[in-house]
Amino acid sequence: MLKNKTNNNLKASNLSSLKTVYLGIGTNKGTRETNISSAINLLSNIKGIKLLKISKMLKNPPQEGIKSGYFLNGAIKLLTSLTPLELLKVCKKIEKKQGRKETRIQRRKISRVIDLDILFYGNEIINTKELTIPHPMIEKRYFVLIPLMEIAKRFVHPLLKKSIKELYIDYCAPTSIKNCASAV
Ligand code: AMP
Numbered sequence: 001m002l003k004n005k006t007n008n009n010l011k012a013s014n015l016s017s018l019k020t021v022y023l024g025i026g027t028n029k030g031t032r033e034t035n036i037s038s039a040i041n042l043l044s045n046i047k048g049i050k051l052l053k054i055s056k057m058l059k060n061p062p063q064e065g066i067k068s069g070y071f072l073n074g075a076i077k078l079l080t081s082l083t084p085l086e087l088l089k090v091c092k093k094i095e096k097k098q099g100r101k102e103t104r105i106q107r108r109k110i111s112r113v114i115d116l117d118i119l120f121y122g123n124e125i126i127n128t129k130e131l132t133i134p135h136p137m138i139e140k141r142y143f144v145l146i147p148l149m150e151i152a153k154r155f156v157h158p159l160l161k162k163s164i165k166e167l168y169i170d171y172c173a174p175t176s177i178k179n180c181a182s183a184v
Pocket of ligand 1: 088115133135
């Protein structure tokens with residue numbers, strides 16, 4: 001069913017202009033599994049988006065000073081005819097629809113119903129007021145690298161020129177292996 005729906009989403013698009021995109025998805029508030037499946041369902045209904053792969057969701061403790069309950073984090077591979085900004089708008093709309101109301105400053109510290117980040121947009125490098133792509137924290141977050149390992153192992157980071165597998169191995173080098181191991 002999902003397959004037909006997503007195929008229809010791209011029917012009118014010029015196939016050569018489609019981009020392969022990886023999104024990060026996370027939640028640490030309410031019924032996490034439901035938050036994730038609702039967001040994925042909303043994404044699958046967007047015209048111009050075809051979902052290709054969804055990683056398993058990783059259960060992990062909050063990072064970077066966030067005082068809250070556990071997170072579920074994963075990654076999504078999709079094809080899209082949307083521009084990066086259009087895709088960002090879609091992500092924000094879905095976050096809002098699912099009840100994320102915090103201001104930008106608050107967001108960094110507190111719980112979130114759903115968080116959608118554009119990790120990669122094809123091989124494009126974008127640095128604007130609204131968007132930094134590739135997402136700047138990919139190589140420093142095991143909860144992003146582990147889901148990407150499942151669905152994008154061979155994808156090469158366009159700035160760092162290393163595959164996801166290489167970035168994962170770098171991050172999980174002896175000094176930080178404990179972090180990575182505790183997440184799986
Ligand atoms: P947050 O959801 O707290 O991670 O921050 C969302 C804000 O970060 C958005 O309003 C975007 O303008 C900005 N942003 C910059 N780069 C990205 C990206 N690659 N993916 C999603 N949001 C981004």
